[in-house]
Amino acid sequence: MVDDSLYILEKMRDLNLSVSTQAYNSILYNFRETDEMWDVYKAIESKNEHTYSTVVDGLCRQQKLEDAVSFLRDSEWKDTGPSVVSFNSIMSAYCKLGFVDTAKSFLCTVLKCGLVPSVHSHNILINGLCLAGSIGEALELAGDMSKHGVEPDTVTYNILAKGFHLLGMIKWVWEVIQQMLDKGLTPDVITYTILLCGHCQLGNIDKGLRLLKDMLSRGFELNSVIPCSVMLSGLCKTGRIEEAFSLFYRMKANGVRPDIVAYSIVIHGLCRLGELDLAIWLYDEMCSKRILPNSRTHGAMLLGLCRKGMLLEARALLNSLISTGCTLDIILYNIVIDGYAKSGCIEEALELFRGVIESGITPNVATFNSLIHGYCKTQNIAEARKVLDVIKLYKLVPSVVSYTTLMNAYANCGDTEKVDELRREMKANGISPTNFTYSVIIKGLCIGRKLEKYNQVLRDMASEGVTPDQITYNTVIQHLCRAKDLFRAFELFEEMKSRNLEPTPATYDILINGLCFYGYLKDAERFLCSLRERDVSLSKFAYTTVIKAHCVKGDPEMAVKLFLQVLDRGFDVSVRDYSAVINRLCRRELAKEAKFFFCLMLSRGVSPDLDICRVMIKSSDVLGWTIKAGLLP
């Protein structure tokens, strides 16, 4: 209520009451980010140290750094002398602009003025160094603190821990925190939050959950919406949306009010997994609590619509955001452009892209990468390739994603020469391939029947410090299965496990499909059973592959047994799954069994489509029976 404070100030003057410097400073502080600061400043009769440091801070916040420095140098502080606080503001501002060296030089100025840099001064510089990636210098400065007569505090250690976290050196995060404990300092809620971030980044979600529980029991509940958000984000990123949802409600029950960030995280998580209805429900709840959606929230909703294939709706939402008049983030456009590209609507993607350019918004690499993807998806590799040059025209640099997307298109045609060409171009531009890239390269070798080069690629990976992951293995295992080399496929499967790579549901899909395809149905069955006994998570595909094989082999009893297990496991069974089974049974003239599945489908509330009805009618007397069941053919 700063304007009301001005009114009171005026009244006090009218009544000839004297206004204390402290009162003026308080008003000055509230106007420090605006030009009105000077009006307040001029009105102050006796200024003190706080007055000056507030002005310096205000100028820094208004990005008027040079004014701040000259004010400090030339102005009226001569009666009091400059304070360390003013220098801290200036150092902080230089750090935020990325000029850490300039910030550091002010530390000498502080000393020259005969002042003692405080713990704050050091922390500001240490933070600046960490954000600039100079963790070594940051540690050095922290080590020198005692020489300067101050001691590192909890904040110092938190900053260093965050610095290591930013570099992905999570082990050192623990190390820093251990040192902090050794010094007898008490970790605060921020320390815990950084630890929690580390757990989440390493994928140790369960450890994170335990830590969060521990935190809440230590009584951090008053300001713990941030740690809860970190946890929500970790859960959402690993697809554990139900747990995220329950944490969200436990937060509320414990009096931790979710804010815009917490809401956006969960809405995004739901949208990413295609739970659009729940996302909309949460969005409405958020709005009803007067929390206004921002660009991130809108991005999540756009993503949700695109993932559901509701491109018209996504576009309508984007248009309505545009019509509100504020310039939109390129990311919001990227989401819709990518939605078009993924659905093979390259024309629409291009049209929106032109709209972006016309409204003067700068595209980024992701924008172009989506266009590359769109061209590849519509089998237009030549145009996709040209986008690489367009990226350069926009003074942007093609990323590893640009190259990998293109390489993938060539790999799918088995064109290993073009893949190699891009690989060389990429290297020449100083871009390192990732695991992603290598899996594409290996896929190219598989499809192009050049597997003799596989070992060379593995050596390249090793020399670049890229370790094969599950998908690298899946790619080769799939190729071996296709080439009927099931023995080597299973050898690689064992190798994968011996390297502590947990096979994915897709790994099992590939192996089971391979076994079934080449007639090893008994082995597939046994394999599936052993996996189920060990409670390995399997996809619906693993089951339906074996079920389909049973239908083909004429063993409907086993098919029924397994199919009921699929329903039992709560998989989302569609009309396509039923028709896959029914088609095969009909082809073997097992009309009775086909009818059983047809009835099962109806009883589960799944509507038959035209194709499945045709098949049923052709193979049996189902027409009369359908009409009797009250269904219209």
Added chain:
DNA sequence: ATAGGGTTAG
């Protein structure tokens, strides 16, 4: 002075 959320490739 220190902690949280968005887009792209297998």
